[in-house]
Amino acid sequence: MTxxxxxxxxxxxxxxxxxxxxxxxxxxxxxxxxxxxHHAVRRDAGIFDVSHMGRFRVEGPQAGEFLDxxxxxxxxxxxxxxxxxxxxxxxxxxILDDLIIGRxxxxxxxxxxNAARLDHDREWILSHIGAFDCRLTDESTQTGMIAIQGPxxxxxxxxxxxxxxxxMKPFRQVRTTLFGHAVALSTTGYTGEKGxxxxxxxxxxxxxxxxxxxxxxxxxxxxxxDSLRLEKGFCLYGSDIDESTTPIEAGLAWTVKPNGRPFxxxxxxxxxxxxxxxxxxxxxxxxxxxxxxxxxxxxAGDELLAPATSGGYSPTLDKGVGxxxxxxxxxxxxxxxxxxxxxxxxxxxxxxxxxx
Amino acid sequence: xxxxxxxxxxxxxxIEVAGDEAxxxxxxxxxxxxSDIVYVxxxxxxxxxxxxxxxxxxxxxxxxxxxxxxxxxxxIAVNESLEESPELINTSPYGDGWLFRIRMSNxxxxxxxxxxxxxxxxxxxxx
Numbered sequence: 001m002t003x004x005x006x007x008x009x010x011x012x013x014x015x016x017x018x019x020x021x022x023x024x025x026x027x028x029x030x031x032x033x034x035x036x037x038h039h040a041v042r043r044d045a046g047i048f049d050v051s052h053m054g055r056f057r058v059e060g061p062q063a064g065e066f067l068d069x070x071x072x073x074x075x076x077x078x079x080x081x082x083x084x085x086x087x088x089x090x091x092x093x094x095i096l097d098d099l100i101i102g103r104x105x106x107x108x109x110x111x112x113x114n115a116a117r118l119d120h121d122r123e124w125i126l127s128h129i130g131a132f133d134c135r136l137t138d139e140s141t142q143t144g145m146i147a148i149q150g151p152x153x154x155x156x157x158x159x160x161x162x163x164x165x166x167x168m169k170p171f172r173q174v175r176t177t178l179f180g181h182a183v184a185l186s187t188t189g190y191t192g193e194k195g196x197x198x199x200x201x202x203x204x205x206x207x208x209x210x211x212x213x214x215x216x217x218x219x220x221x222x223x224x225x226d227s228l229r230l231e232k233g234f235c236l237y238g239s240d241i242d243e244s245t246t247p248i249e250a251g252l253a254w255t256v257k258p259n260g261r262p263f264x265x266x267x268x269x270x271x272x273x274x275x276x277x278x279x280x281x282x283x284x285x286x287x288x289x290x291x292x293x294x295x296x297x298x299x300a301g302d303e304l305l306a307p308a309t310s311g312g313y314s315p316t317l318d319k320g321v322g323x324x325x326x327x328x329x330x331x332x333x334x335x336x337x338x339x340x341x342x343x344x345x346x347x348x349x350x351x352x353x354x355x356x
Numbered sequence: 357x358x359x360x361x362x363x364x365x366x367x368x369x370x371i372e373v374a375g376d377e378a379x380x381x382x383x384x385x386x387x388x389x390x391s392d393i394v395y396v397x398x399x400x401x402x403x404x405x406x407x408x409x410x411x412x413x414x415x416x417x418x419x420x421x422x423x424x425x426x427x428x429x430x431x432i433a434v435n436e437s438l439e440e441s442p443e444l445i446n447t448s449p450y451g452d453g454w455l456f457r458i459r460m461s462n463x464x465x466x467x468x469x470x471x472x473x474x475x476x477x478x479x480x481x482x483x
Contacts, residue, residue, distance in 0.1 A: 035392040291415045313394045313417045
């Protein structure tokens with residue numbers, strides 16, 4: 001199988017990025033030490049190529065009603081220039097993907113979905129349009145996307161745009177210029193830091209990457225992207241959430257905003273929202289030495305509860321951290337459990353998400 | 357990168373032989389592939405091991421990697437400073453970042469180890 005390349009592939013190679021197969025995409029796992037890259041984003045700023053993610057546009061008089069019928073969050077509650085985080089679900093409430101929807105106008109919405117779910121999501125969304133008066137355009141291959149993240153990101157970017165970036169609140173989007181080029185800019189990201197994500201046509205995104213590099217933003221690879229999101233307790237599709245988990249179980253009840261209209265999966269999701277789930281995705285911090293990894297068993301005494309859905313090293317805490325689904329009665333912050341690390345039981349403490 | 361006075365394995369351990377004892381670590385290539393090493397699990401002193409047996413785990417921020425004993429024998433010392441400072445493997449893979457010392461039970465096995473030139477060519481074949 002030929003690996004897919006983003007428009008920025010040549011730049012990653014030239015910058016010394018270590019390229020790996022990431023779900024069929026040849027992407028940089030790191031340019032230098034992943035821990036240094038992680039700290040750069042927590043303490044200052046860095047840039048990520050996220051062009052492998054899927055970008056759709058839904059347009060038409062009923063675009064809002066249509067999207068609202070697909071997801072548990074309140075798309076009809078969006079005003080122009082605002083975005084929301086949500087999921088698409090099966091009729092049983094299982095998560096098919098998590099995604100971001102942004103409203104440009106009453107007749108135009110943008111959607112960003114996970115790279116590995118791009119084809120699935122496009123077909124799934126198309127198959128549900130039915131009589132809704134709207135159409136979907138997949139802009140993934142014509143455009144690229146860069147995330148600019150970190151406490152210093154917006155201030156350092158501000159001189160290069162006419163938009164008052166520093167004043168932008170999270171989950172807002174604008175069409176503006178960056179380095180003189182037209183872009184779509186949203187104050188979103190996957191690091192838990194301030195910052196934004198920029199979408200532009202492929203030839204423009206290359207120029208913007210070069211300008212960002214010249215402006216001193218270091219490129220950040222997938223390894224740091226994962227440790228940054230894990231410390232913040234953000235779900236990774238395919239690991240922490242999938243078809244066998246619901247938004248409520250995943251701790252995403254804050255994104256379920258019933259507005260009186262039906263949505264796919266509403267029976268299960270709303271019932272769990274009301275009566276509470278029987279298990280919950282929690283964060284945990286290792287109390288002993290070692291690094292928890294995806295799949296390691298989480299135990300209460302001798303009872304195996306579930307495999308950890310995510311695990312790794314937290315550079316901020318200098319400790320192992322992870323996430324797992326545990327019975328609701330064991331989900332309280334501070335609960336002591338254990339994780340099996342190659343036959344050794346290491347104590348863990350349930351922690352509030354985000355863990356840092 | 358690959359000192360001539362050391363021996364190597366295709367699984368990226370290095371071995372410094374002195375009499376019937378040997379000091380073992382992971383190669384510069386291995387530490388570079390792993391990147392930031394954040395945790396090391398070392399064998400117990402006194403453990404008898406066979407050549408090729410998994411005896412240590414070196415974990416980076418990205419992954420956990422098994423380290424295999426390149427020789428049969430008894431573990432006679434481990435590098436305890438790695439418990440507090442696992443990053444020594446990154447900064448000094450052939451020096452302060454050594455993993456363990458072993459007393460060989462079958463010194464003939466040394467003949468099966470790779471010299472620096474052969475190790476370098478196995479790396480070239482991998483890429």
